[in-house]
Amino acid sequence: MNIIEVVSQSQKQSFLDFARTLYKNDPNFACPLDGEINGIFDPKENSFFKHGEAICWVLTNEAGQVIGRIAAFINTHKAFSYDQPTGGCGFFECIEDKDAAFLLFDTAKDWLKERGMEAMDGPINFGENDNHWGLLVEGFMPQGFGMPYNKAYYKAFFESYGFKVFFEQYSYHLDRTKPFPERFWKIAEWIAKKPGFEFEHFKFSNSEKYIQDIIEVYNEAWKFHDNFTPIDIEDIRKMAREGKGIIEEEFIWFAYHEGKPIGFFVAMPDINQILIKMNGKLDFWNKLKFFYHLKRKTITRARITIMGVVPRYQRFGIESAIFWHMDKAIKAKKQYTEVELSWVGDFNPKMISIYESVGGVRMKKHHTYRCLFDPKAPFKRIPIIPLENRGSKAFKE
Template sequence: MNIVEVLDQKQRVKFLDIARIIYKNDPNFACPLDGEIGGIFDPKENSFFKHGEAIRWILTDGSGKVIGRIAAFINTNKAFSFDQPTGGCGFFECIKDREAAFLLFDTAKEWLKERGMEAMDGPINFGENDNHWGLLVDGFLPQGYGMPYNKAYYQEFFESYGFQVFFEQYSYHVDRSKPFPERFAKIAEWISKKPGFEFEHFKFSNSEKYIQDIIEVYNEAWKFHDNFTPIDIEDIRKIAREGKGILEEDFIWFAYHEGKPIAFFVAMPDINQVLRKMNGKLDFWNKLKFMYLLKRKTITRTRITIMGVVPKYQRFGIESAIFWKMDKAIKAKKQYTEVELSWVGDFNPKMISIYESVGGVKMKTHYTYRYLFDRNVPFKRTAIIPLENRGTKASKE
């Protein structure tokens, strides 16, 4: 076997194509767009290169056939905030061959060790953890956009190599045909009418204002969490630009108290239901197909990707009010029959309780693993978020 760094266009194509080979004829797999994956490794597109570095490799057999891939990265804003300096590996794909898998893991580990790392998380993303983060271990169903899908045998590869579960990630599904829980509806109505509180949804015509509101809430809600790093405003602007024509304005909600933003929820149509038909390619004809399928209202599921409530307002029923308003907006669009609430970590029992209270049923479980290079160092799982530090959140560490 031969492992080589991805440096030229031919190797970049092979890095992408191995996923198409491994998941060929798998009806649950929606191939991410080539441009999206390529952008993660492009310093011009991925802001994480401002405070980190990334590399990727492909693995070939004796005949030159690609049989696996892996990437490694260091986010210097977080790497040195753990007990052991920690990098990451991700975008792992491999045929069912333990020797091949271990060679890929070894390659990522050695690259990280050379740069002062003492541990490796995986499979993770060189970016925010709402996309391409974690290994699917339960719920081998069609995944929502950004949620990883993988072969079941990958779990044995990670665990036999020595990775241990750092935290578990749960995705819940809500059947929109069922009524909104009455108790939450009453709380929502009460807070919606309370003087000083206002709720409104996103509008593209005033997108910069809402982007600034997201930044303000995000920084306030997450600043007490371990390993907090401010969000890059350009990343939010990019999502807004690229999402025009796809995002539903009334699936993104904000709460205000006396004019100050105190919460936001973001739900996105699950475009995987369209991308599944494109095999990762967005050429001219697939762009036409994409627009046609959008107009045909092919998408029936939406995914709540991130939410945040400023800690001092978390006991006011803000979550109930936004869920209630979002529920009404979703039900008004008849094609949407399901909402995915993803993902929430096992370290955040408050958010798990909210998901279950609004009718969510746990459908999928992903693991984020950690591998300590010194095998004699005691392993610690991620800590439960203390109650006083819980700015309600999902899809964030």
């Protein structure tokens, strides 16, 4: 077997193509767009290169055929905030061969050790953890956009190598053809109509205001949490620009108290329901196919990806009130029959309780693993978020 650093254009293509080959006959796999994956490893596209570095490899057999791939990266904003300096690995794919998998893990670990790391999280993203984060271990069905799908045998690879569960990630599903539980609905409606509180949805015509509101709530809600790092505002602006034509304005809601932003929810149409037909390519014909299915309202599921409420308002039921408004907006678009609430970590019991209170059913589980390079070092799982500091956000660490 031969490990090859991905440098040339042909090697980059091999890195991308291997996933297509591996999942060729799997009807649940929605191949991410090539441009999206390339952008993650492009310093001009990914702001994380301002405070980190990344590398990719492919693994070939004796015949020169690609049989695996992996990436490694260091986010210096977080790497040194743990007991052990910690990097990451991700975008792991491999045939069902333990020796091949271990060689890929060894390669990532050695690269990280050379740069002073003492631990490795995986599989994770070189970016925000709403996308490409965690290993699917339960719920092998079509995933929402950004949620990883993988081979079931990967779990044994990670755990036998020495990775341990750092935290679990749960995805809940809401059947929008069924009403919210009556008790929740009454409380949410009462809060939504309290004087001094206002709720409104995102509008592209005033996008900069809402982007600033997201940043303000995000920083206030999570500044007390372990390993907090501010969002890069340019990343939010980029998502807004690229999402135009796909984003439903009525699926992004904000809460205000006396004019001050205190909370937000972001739900996105699950474009995986279209991407699953495109095999990762966005050529001319696939662009036509994409917009054809968009117009045909092929997308029937939305995914709530991020939410936040500033701490002093977290006991007011603001989350419930936003759900109340968002539910009416989703019902008005009758093609949407399902909402995925993903992901929420096992370290955030408040959000788990909220998801279950609205009737969410746990459908999928991902693991974020950590491998300590010194097996004698004490292993600690991520701490539970203290009640008084909980940001009501689905996925952020």
